[in-house]
Amino acid sequence: MTQNELPTTAHDMPKWFAFVRAMLVFVGIVASIAVVVLLLNWIVA
Secondary structure, three states: OHHHHHHHHHHHOHHHHHHHHHHHHHHHHHHHHHHHHHHHHHHHO
């Protein structure tokens, strides 16, 4: 039963999970780039 139940529950999740994970990854990348740029500007200045 678990073999048949997991795919259905896992099939409903990917849309939200993938979207949220993609957003978190995107925000993390942007934040890290912003921190690096700020640090470089601070060091150069």
